[in-house]
Amino acid sequence: MEKIAALRCVECGKAFREDEAMYTCPSCGTRPDGGWGILDVEYDYERQARLFHKDHLQRAERNIWRYLPILPLADNAKLPSLQIGWTPIMEFPELARRWGIANLYLKDDGRLPTGSFKDRASAVGTAKAVELGFDTICCASTGNAASSLAGFSANLGLRSYIFVPAHAPEGKVAQLRIFKSNVLLVEGTYDEAYYLCQEAAEAFGWYNRNCAINPYLIEGKKTAGLEAAEQMAGKIPDWVSVAVGDGCTIAGIWKGFVEMKRFGIIDKLPRLLGVQAEGAQPIFEAFHAGDETVRPRRPETLADSIAVGQPRNQTKALRAIRESGGAMVAVSDEEILSAMYELAQKTGVFGEPAGVTGIAGLLRAITDETVKSTETVLHIVSGNGLKDVRSAQRACPDARRINVSLDDVRAIVAADGPRPA
Amino acid sequence: MEKIAALRCVECGKAFREDEAMYTCPSCGTRPDGGWGILDVEYDYERQARLFHKDHLQRAERNIWRYLPILPLADNAKLPSLQIGWTPIMEFPELARRWGIANLYLKDDGRLPTGSFKDRASAVGTAKAVELGFDTICCASTGNAASSLAGFSANLGLRSYIFVPAHAPEGKVAQLRIFKSNVLLVEGTYDEAYYLCQEAAEAFGWYNRNCAINPYLIEGKKTAGLEAAEQMAGKIPDWVSVAVGDGCTIAGIWKGFVEMKRFGIIDKLPRLLGVQAEGAQPIFEAFHAGDETVRPRRPETLADSIAVGQPRNQTKALRAIRESGGAMVAVSDEEILSAMYELAQKTGVFGEPAGVTGIAGLLRAITDETVKSTETVLHIVSGNGLKDVRSAQRACPDARRINVSLDDVRAIVAADGPRPA
Numbered sequence: 001m002e003k004i005a006a007l008r009c010v011e012c013g014k015a016f017r018e019d020e021a022m023y024t025c026p027s028c029g030t031r032p033d034g035g036w037g038i039l040d041v042e043y044d045y046e047r048q049a050r051l052f053h054k055d056h057l058q059r060a061e062r063n064i065w066r067y068l069p070i071l072p073l074a075d076n077a078k079l080p081s082l083q084i085g086w087t088p089i090m091e092f093p094e095l096a097r098r099w100g101i102a103n104l105y106l107k108d109d110g111r112l113p114t115g116s117f118k119d120r121a122s123a124v125g126t127a128k129a130v131e132l133g134f135d136t137i138c139c140a141s142t143g144n145a146a147s148s149l150a151g152f153s154a155n156l157g158l159r160s161y162i163f164v165p166a167h168a169p170e171g172k173v174a175q176l177r178i179f180k181s182n183v184l185l186v187e188g189t190y191d192e193a194y195y196l197c198q199e200a201a202e203a204f205g206w207y208n209r210n211c212a213i214n215p216y217l218i219e220g221k222k223t224a225g226l227e228a229a230e231q232m233a234g235k236i237p238d239w240v241s242v243a244v245g246d247g248c249t250i251a252g253i254w255k256g257f258v259e260m261k262r263f264g265i266i267d268k269l270p271r272l273l274g275v276q277a278e279g280a281q282p283i284f285e286a287f288h289a290g291d292e293t294v295r296p297r298r299p300e301t302l303a304d305s306i307a308v309g310q311p312r313n314q315t316k317a318l319r320a321i322r323e324s325g326g327a328m329v330a331v332s333d334e335e336i337l338s339a340m341y342e343l344a345q346k347t348g349v350f351g352e353p354a355g356v357t358g359i360a361g362l363l364r365a366i367t368d369e370t371v372k373s374t375e376t377v378l379h380i381v382s383g384n385g386l387k388d389v390r391s392a393q394r395a396c397p398d399a400r401r402i403n404v405s406l407d408d409v410r411a412i413v414a415a416d417g418p419r420p421a
Numbered sequence: 422m423e424k425i426a427a428l429r430c431v432e433c434g435k436a437f438r439e440d441e442a443m444y445t446c447p448s449c450g451t452r453p454d455g456g457w458g459i460l461d462v463e464y465d466y467e468r469q470a471r472l473f474h475k476d477h478l479q480r481a482e483r484n485i486w487r488y489l490p491i492l493p494l495a496d497n498a499k500l501p502s503l504q505i506g507w508t509p510i511m512e513f514p515e516l517a518r519r520w521g522i523a524n525l526y527l528k529d530d531g532r533l534p535t536g537s538f539k540d541r542a543s544a545v546g547t548a549k550a551v552e553l554g555f556d557t558i559c560c561a562s563t564g565n566a567a568s569s570l571a572g573f574s575a576n577l578g579l580r581s582y583i584f585v586p587a588h589a590p591e592g593k594v595a596q597l598r599i600f601k602s603n604v605l606l607v608e609g610t611y612d613e614a615y616y617l618c619q620e621a622a623e624a625f626g627w628y629n630r631n632c633a634i635n636p637y638l639i640e641g642k643k644t645a646g647l648e649a650a651e652q653m654a655g656k657i658p659d660w661v662s663v664a665v666g667d668g669c670t671i672a673g674i675w676k677g678f679v680e681m682k683r684f685g686i687i688d689k690l691p692r693l694l695g696v697q698a699e700g701a702q703p704i705f706e707a708f709h710a711g712d713e714t715v716r717p718r719r720p721e722t723l724a725d726s727i728a729v730g731q732p733r734n735q736t737k738a739l740r741a742i743r744e745s746g747g748a749m750v751a752v753s754d755e756e757i758l759s760a761m762y763e764l765a766q767k768t769g770v771f772g773e774p775a776g777v778t779g780i781a782g783l784l785r786a787i788t789d790e791t792v793k794s795t796e797t798v799l800h801i802v803s804g805n806g807l808k809d810v811r812s813a814q815r816a817c818p819d820a821r822r823i824n825v826s827l828d829d830v831r832a833i834v835a836a837d838g839p840r841p842a
Contacts, residue, residue: 200830344600347503348534350600384805
């Protein structure tokens with residue numbers, strides 16, 4: 001593909017042609033102990049600048065395919081018919097004032113087709129599978145990557161096999177089943193499901209959608225950054241807060257912003273606020289220790305989408321956060337649930353735990369003055385709260401039962417007291 | 422408000438000023454045995470045509486407030502900051518061919534802020550409550566109207582009391598709680614919760630959001646018709662299929678199409694295919710008997726959003742379907758679940774039971790040749806499947822459990838056989 005200049009290994013820096021590497025770097029390979037030969041797609045930006053400019057964006061449809069000139073798909077690729085992308089950015093100045101910052105913006109990726117940010121990656125991944133001639137695609141996922149792969153496979157007529165840890169939330173598994181994916185509930189951890197999926201892909205000749213090793217998936221994720229940059233051109237926020245699990249998402253969002261600056265659509269870059277759950281914080285630890293690789297650990301957090309103990313995109317993530325002049329915080333599960341409730345009750349936006357972890361992190365970062373009172377923040381809500389109803393139930397008080405009686409209502413209203421200002 | 426010409430009673434035809442009637446017709450009142458003095462908002466269309474035209478639409482933002490000139494809110498009303506409306510319409514020609522029709526379009530209202538069509542009504546209802554000076558709003562709902570009211574109340578800082586039958590799906594109730602609504606689980610039927618809510622609104626001076634009696638809510642619902650008309654101008658479908666419970670939704674959608682024709686944005690109207698669940702089909706029965714009012718009955722269907730035994734907007738609904746030259750069908754719960762699975766696995770769009778009831782009805786209408794092979798159909802998916810995961814679990818086969826073993830995978834792949842064409 002002429003627009004792709006190289007696939008470059010983030011570890012050794014070697015460049016490869018597309019036909020030389022399907023997944024990771026042929027020299028570095030993958031090392032379970034940490035360092036991974038993840039490849040990064042580099043474009044011929046000079047060439048693509050002739051196609052990708054303000055006029056093009058003015059005319060293009062409001063979905064991720066407006067970015068096709070800088071996505072790793074042929075110009076005539078078969079694309080999914082599910083509308084994907086251009087999710088709204090909403091402004092909440094009153095809540096920002098209450099929290100002590102200059103402004104708060106939310107980009108609600110819970111509105112994507114299957115309800116999560118991962119749809120961006122799956123849209124590109126499934127289209128790539130079709131382009132490469134595969135009829136079956138697979139992935140291992142704690143949930144959202146899987147349900148989104150299932151939805152886009154259904155849409156494009158691909159067969160999918162999905163390896164899910166047996167403890168995944170039932171709402172997410174129901175989504176897989178309704179899309180007629182071949183769901184395999186693996187009696188093991190996420191990491192075990194991951195390796196089993198990789199083995200199966202090799203054994204049966206399936207396309208492997210795992211973001212960790214597939215260099216094209218992150219290109220889908222970067223569309224969130226491309227969109228946010230375009231939607232906020234002229235008022236680029238000081239910070240973008242993002243929950244971090246594997247590290248691929250925050251690296252993708254960063255790449256999107258950087259490319260938009262390269263093409264002259266924006267003239268300023270935000271700083272990244274990476275947020276991990278305390279029970280799964282290897283990237284947080286490496287960031288603060290000044291290390292370039294992480295120490296794997298067994299993850300323990302209710303935010304299942306970021307419960308990753310051995311993040312494969314650690315290098316890309318750490319580089320992105322450092323390049324941006326950013327920061328990393330870690331938050332407890334209680335802070336995540338509290339942020340979920342606080343955000344929903346003040347804005348009407350209901351995110352799943354990982355989807356609001358960035359808000360919990362923001363509140364920490366405001367307290368410790370990492371984020372200043374004069375600064376603006378964009379948070380990307382990466383998953384719909386309906387995906388994990390149990391966590392929502394834990395986050396807020398029970399509903400009250402009454403009989404069919406006005407007196408019962410009266411008693412409750414009296415107990416509630418007057419409406420607070 | 423100068424743009425509103427009258428509130429006209431659908432029963433007696435009398436016209437009222439806005440300050441003469443808050444909810445239903447002062448002459449007819451409300452009669453629990455069937456006929457209801459529901460009011461319809463009539464605009465000064467001649468006056469508004471000076472503001473509402475193609476140029477205005479060209480410039481206006483892609484949300485429901487582009488229709489403010491024909492919505493019952495002041496031009497300077499305080500509007501919610503949650504992005505609402507302009508949900509995508511997607512085309513599925515291959516599935517249409519398989520089903521034997523000319524084309525199938527889906528408008529996915531599961532992408533709205535709280536995941537259902539009802540957000541359109543709640544956005545207008547909450548803004549109206551603020552405009553009228555209320556600080557508390559209430560409703561009785563089987564679920565979606567409630568969760569959407571809770572979300573928009575949270576967004577606008579209104580207090581909300583919500584009366585829900587105690588058997589409502591837990592995903593929907595969790596949504597209410599997360600938005601910090603005052604949820605009252607009423608140990609009774611939907612109808613009992615409805616009357617209790619009405620009593621409480623009167624007793625405590627709350628604004629009543631119930632679509633049944635509040636004339637402004639349907640104006641929010643009509644935005645789905647306005648949008649669909651605008652999005653499909655030049656290729657208006659032959660049919661629009663809509664699930665029918667209370668009747669307010671189908672009547673609202675129809676009003677939207679009719680207004681767009683009046684303003685010259687479209688030149689053709691679709692026919693309405695109204696679809697009820699067999700266990701709650703009073704409007705279906707009245708339609709086929711040629712009656713103008715329905716016989717109430719106790720509703721029994723898993724599609725909780727349309728489980729209405731005594732539809733208050735029967736008159737508007739029956740008129741709309743008849744005016745359109747439309748048809749009505751009723752479908753079993755099994756057909757609804759089967760449509761849910763079929764649609765999700767072929768398109769990637771996952772709707773809740775009521776959200777795909779129109780698809781089950783369409784399949785019936787194709788079989789009995791009500792919808793012809795040369796015709797095109799738009800279906801509005803009115804609620805996100807994640808709202809009712811239990812029904813999805815009933816609709817499709819279980820996921821399979823395996824050990825961390827490639828042999829386990831191999832056995833399953835062999836059993837699945839080659840990928841069907």
